[in-house]
Amino acid sequence: MIGQVARPDLGAYRRFVVAFSGGKDSLAALLHLLSLGVPAHAVELHHHDVDGHGPTFMDWPCTPAYVRAIAEHFGIAVYVSWREGGLARELARDDAPTAPIAFETPTGIGRAGGNGPAGTRGLFPQTSPDLRVRWCSPVLKIDVLAAGIRNQPRFLDGRTLVITGERAEESPSRAHYASFEPHRTSTRSRSVDHWRSVHDWTERMVWDAIAASTIRPHPAYVLGWGRLSCRACIFGSAQQWATLRLLFPEAFGRIAARETASGKTIHRALSVAQLADRGTPFPSATLHPQELAQAGDPDWRLPVLTEPWALPAGAFGDSAGPI
Known part of the structure; x- marks a missing residue:
């Protein structure tokens, strides 16, 4: 089951930071790490709340609670971070700096940034591999994790390994990512490496690992989504937009407006309305009322484990995402 990606010397690290979206690939990366004998007390899940602890705008309402339920199941620490105001505030930014970043720490909430140059957005992120125009990824995820590491003195004490779940199979761009390299936060005084531990895994390998764990996949997969990103991901296919409009018309309406x-x-x-008109809702979207109710609920109410485990409808399906 394990791929051929070179494995770093895990015994050299004091802590392991898993960038955890709640999606299948980050879940597989976590399961792989634990299978290699890394103790739960050395692992931290870091989740980025793209809606900034505010009202749901782009993301799945249940995702932060799902992430915390997974962490509790394994007895692993979880830290949530966010850009204040989330995507909605950044989208509306008018002659103002990008908002500060907030991040949970073992002792409270840390903050960083917010003092940059004034600027104006106004436009949604664009569907491009160029992160300057696909600004949601750096502004709400990449930069947020980096700020959390750079602004906590505890990361100066011992080596840190950051684990992320990008896979080469996902896109031509991701195929060229290094599987192991220094992390962007690494300096002479802060030793941080970056391991894309499932970079050469196939989707079949990912689902096999999750099936073996019997962990319940995020409801998005059960409803038909092939990839867990934002509920209203900018890369959404016509089928995704049609399903979003059918299941969550208010959320769809906010994006369209x-x-x-x-x-x-x-x-x-x-x-997005024209895209939805061209698409057909996923057949499974209305067949699972329990998962549908959970998908829109910010409180997690379902068991983390599910037996018998079943491959969700979204597996090997519509997985529109970064190019």
């Missing part, structure tokens, strides 16, 4: 207000569409050629 912001597109109209900005005068620009996310996909440039088509609005």
Whole structure:
């Protein structure tokens, strides 16, 4: 089951930071790490709340609670971080700096940033591999994790290994990522490495690892999504937008209204309404009322383990994501 990615000397690290979205790949990376004998007390899950602890705008309401339920199941510490105001605030930014970053720590809430140059957004992130225009990834995820590491003195004490779940199979761009390299936060005084531990895994390997654990997949997969990102991901296919409009019309309406207000569409050629018109909702979307109710609930109410475990409808399906 284990791929051929070179494995670092795990005994050299004091702590292991797993960037944990709650999706299948980060879950597989966590399971792989634990299978290699890394003790739970040395592992930390770091989850980025893209809606910034505010009202749901882009993401799945249940995701932060799902992440905490997984952490509790394994007895692992979990730290949530966010850009204050989330994507909605950054989208509305008008002649103002990008908002500060907040991050949970073992002793409270830390904060960083917020003093940058004034600027104006107004437009949704664009579907591009260029992170300058696909700004949701750096502003709400990559930079947020980096700020949390750079601004905690505990990361100066001993070596840290950051584990992320990008896989080469996902896209041509991700195929060129290094499986192991110094992390962007590493300095002479702060030793941090970055391991993409499942980089050469196939999707089959990912699902096999999750099946063996009997962990319940995120409800998005059960409803038909092939990839866990934001519920209203900018890379969403016509089928995803059609399903979002069917299941969560208010959430869909908020995105459509912001597109109209900005005068620009996310996909440039088509609005989300036009995309939804071209798509057909996932057949499984209305067949699982328990998972559907959980998907929109910010409190986690389902067992973490599920037996008999069943491959979700979204597996090997529509997985529109970064190019």
